[in-house]
Amino acid sequence: MEVTARAPGKIILAGEHAVVHGYTAVASSIDLYTVFSIRLRSDDDTVKLKLNDIGLDFSWSVRRIKEVLSHLGSPFSSTPTSCSLETIKSLATLVDEQSFPETKIGLASGVYAFLWLYTSILGFKPATVTVSSELPVGAGLGSSAAYCVSLSAALLALSDSVKLDVSQKGWSMFNESEAELVNKWAFEGEKIIHGKPSGVDNSVSTFGNVIKFKSGVMTRVNSNMPLRMLITNTKVGRDTKALVANVSARKSRHPDAMCSVLNAIEAISDEWSTIIQSHAVDDLYLSANEEKLRELMEMNQGLLLSIGVSHASIENVLQTSMKYKLASKLTGAGGGGCVLTLLPTHISGEVIDKLVEELGSFGFQSFTAGIGGKGVQISFDHSS
Ligand SMILES: Nc1ncnc2c1ncn2[C@@H]1O[C@H](COP(=O)(O)OP(=O)(O)O)[C@@H](O)[C@H]1O
Ligand SMILES: C[C@@](O)(CCOP(=O)(O)O)CC(=O)O
Ligand SMILES: [Mg+2]
Numbered sequence: 001m002e003v004t005a006r007a008p009g010k011i012i013l014a015g016e017h018a019v020v021h022g023y024t025a026v027a028s029s030i031d032l033y034t035v036f037s038i039r040l041r042s043d044d045d046t047v048k049l050k051l052n053d054i055g056l057d058f059s060w061s062v063r064r065i066k067e068v069l070s071h072l073g074s075p076f077s078s079t080p081t082s083c084s085l086e087t088i089k090s091l092a093t094l095v096d097e098q099s100f101p102e103t104k105i106g107l108a109s110g111v112y113a114f115l116w117l118y119t120s121i122l123g124f125k126p127a128t129v130t131v132s133s134e135l136p137v138g139a140g141l142g143s144s145a146a147y148c149v150s151l152s153a154a155l156l157a158l159s160d161s162v163k164l165d166v167s168q169k170g171w172s173m174f175n176e177s178e179a180e181l182v183n184k185w186a187f188e189g190e191k192i193i194h195g196k197p198s199g200v201d202n203s204v205s206t207f208g209n210v211i212k213f214k215s216g217v218m219t220r221v222n223s224n225m226p227l228r229m230l231i232t233n234t235k236v237g238r239d240t241k242a243l244v245a246n247v248s249a250r251k252s253r254h255p256d257a258m259c260s261v262l263n264a265i266e267a268i269s270d271e272w273s274t275i276i277q278s279h280a281v282d283d284l285y286l287s288a289n290e291e292k293l294r295e296l297m298e299m300n301q302g303l304l305l306s307i308g309v310s311h312a313s314i315e316n317v318l319q320t321s322m323k324y325k326l327a328s329k330l331t332g333a334g335g336g337g338c339v340l341t342l343l344p345t346h347i348s349g350e351v352i353d354k355l356v357e358e359l360g361s362f363g364f365q366s367f368t369a370g371i372g373g374k375g376v377q378i379s380f381d382h383s384s
Pocket of ligand 3: 142143144145194201240
């Protein structure tokens with residue numbers, strides 16, 4: 001039997017970075033998924049990991065994994081546990097032995113997260129594990145969270161911790177307490193990749209839809225507004241962990257100024273959630289709300305620039321969309337990656353095409369994605 005789990009990426013509508021410091025963010029799932037498939041093996045004693053998006057394959061013998069992690073005793077745990085620094089070092093040994101290419105070393109933390117979640121949830125069972133994603137990796141659309149959520153979901157489906165109906169056909173959902181367990185394990189994985197994640201990305205990937213998130217607490221937001229965003233990938237590589245650390249360093253250098261900025265970002269998130277929950281009584285009301293969101297995006301972006309997470313490529317997208325009277329803001333950690341441009345309902349397809357073409361002339365790639373769909377899902381294939 002093969003177990004497959006898929007988890008969506010996300011856009012942060014308002015409040016990235018601020019949310020790491022306990023201020024509110026509003027985020028939505030998007031219909032681009034990361035998919036993990038796991039097939040347990042009985043023919044040999046290896047754990048094989050195929051990372052299709054980055055073209056890397058790994059193979060560890062169970063004996064070697066046991067040997068390297070022997071200081072942990074038995075890593076099986078029914079409750080989500082954090083990976084210690086000492087254990088990360090041991091996991092790095094396992095990865096180094098497979099001669100990880102120097103040019104892709106930034107991706108190694110994802111493999112550490114894999115090894116931690118795998119051995120913690122499933123123990124030392126041989127298997128073939130494959131991951132592939134529709135999300136750009138490291139571009140602000142929450143690929144790290146979708147990776148950790150789909151991996152945790154597939155592992156838990158094979159463990160004794162959750163009891164799923166494996167005879168179900170097609171995609172099925174976890175119940176609330178199972179989803180909560182998936183989310184908690186995924187957060188432990190995100191910690192390995194991000195250092196200090198807020199938890200907003202794994203929560204929206206697990207539960208889907210639109211959420212408000214503050215100090216580790218998620219609230220579901222009932223969006224009643226048709227939201228359309230153009231997502232532009234600047235293709236400038238960046239690393240969430242480094243950007244989050246830079247913001248924290250700036251906060252300790254300028255605590256009062258940063259506190260004011262983060263408070264202002266929180267006010268923007270709160271207003272976002274109020275606006276999208278309101279019911280438009282007519283077209284006039286809808287365009288007035290769209291205009292408010294446009295201004296909130298402009299303000300949020302200005303504040304993100306002030307905390308040091310914008311980038312020349314992001315500013316280029318802002319300037320270009322401004323020519324079409326459209327507002328944009330970075331999404332995720334910034335420093336490159338993806339930018340959101342709000343597409344109001346009245347805008348014509350022709351204008352969008354022209355904007356996409358102009359953005360394309362800089363080497364950027366723009367696309368739209370469905371906003372606010374389901375969270376993590378699981379499916380079982382008995383044919384193999
Ligand atoms: N499909 C994938 N295959 C391998 N690693 C992945 C994949 N998706 C995410 N990752 C891991 O997540 C990291 C990117 O996370 P991050 O810097 O937070 O960017 P984002 O979450 O915005 O895409 C990568 O360096 C890698 O370790
Ligand atoms: C910057 C931050 O708010 C979002 C990071 O998103 P991403 O990994 O860049 O997709 C960090 C966090 O909330 O953990
Ligand atoms: Mg991430």
